[in-house]
Amino acid sequence: NPSRPPADETDVLDAYSRAVISVVEAASPAVVSVFNAPGDQRGGAGSGFLITPDGYAVTNSHVVGGRERLSAETADGDRLDAHVVGDDPATDLAVMRLSARDLPYVELGDSAALRVGQLVIAMGSPLGLQATVSAGVVGAVGRSLRGRDGRLVENIIQHSAPINPGNSGGPLVDTRGRVVGINTAIIAGAQGLGFAVPSNAARWVVTEILRFG
Numbered sequence: 755n756p757s758r759p760p761a762d763e764t765d766v767l768d769a770y771s772r773a774v775i776s777v778v779e780a781a782s783p784a785v786v787s788v789f790n791a792p793g794d795q796r797g798g799a800g801s802g803f804l805i806t807p808d809g810y811a812v813t814n815s816h817v818v819g820g821r822e823r824l825s826a827e828t829a830d831g832d833r834l835d836a837h838v839v840g841d842d843p844a845t846d847l848a849v850m851r852l853s854a855r856d857l858p859y860v861e862l863g864d865s866a867a868l869r870v871g872q873l874v875i876a877m878g879s880p881l882g883l884q885a886t887v888s889a890g891v892v893g894a895v896g897r898s899l900r901g902r903d904g905r906l907v908e909n910i911i912q913h914s915a916p917i918n919p920g921n922s923g924g925p926l927v928d929t930r931g932r933v934v935g936i937n938t939a940i941i942a943g944a945q946g947l948g949f950a951v952p953s954n955a956a957r958w959v960v961t962e963i964l965r966f967g
Contacts (some may be wrong), residue, residue, distance in 0.1 A: 777928075780931040783830075788836075791821070792825065796819065799879070800816075802850065805862065814847065815847055823835070829885060845951055863928055868934055874913050874934065875887060875889050878917070878924025880917060892913050909954075916946070922939070
């Protein structure tokens with residue numbers, strides 16, 4: 755049948771689909787949408803992800819926006835209060851804690867092991883569309899990007915998984931379901947370019963915040 759692709763091509767597509775589906779099923783329960791606390795009229799929303807079962811989560815510093823209190827919605831639709839544990843604008847990372855326990859969580863992987871061309875999956879709430887998934891490949895590693903405070907953030911990961919406002923703070927995940935980056939920015943007018951803070955930087959920042967605040 756000329757309308758059907760060759761068997762080997764179908765197998766490749768199935769393998770790609772299976773890889774993405776497996777990652778989404780494993781990691782998406784740990785992804786949260788981040789909102790202003792009730793009564794806070796300031797604009798802004800984003801994404802985050804849980805790294806411990808007792809509610810610690812990572813997001814972007816610019817999603818936190820100097821707030822001490824936030825609201826987070828889990829994949830199950832539960833809206834929880836969250837407070838900011840620590841904020842590091844220099845790396846555009848922040849840690850918050852949700853007021854719940856026994857939550858699903860994901861592990862931070864080794865971003866130094868990333869290779870150009872590697873499949874990655876972005877998760878978050880672009881434009882308020884919760885539980886959105888997009889896939890792409892690592893386009894470059896070791897980029898430098900100016901943070902919102904003007905400081906240079908090093909070792910940024912460039913990738914092609916489509917992201918939009920609201921994806922900020924959401925995880926960039928490898929095919930083993932480990933977080934290798936935290937989506938942080940898009941360049942206005944660019945197409946197919948996303949950027950993420952590497953997970954190794956996030957691990958260091960999270961450790962420092964949890965130890966010293």
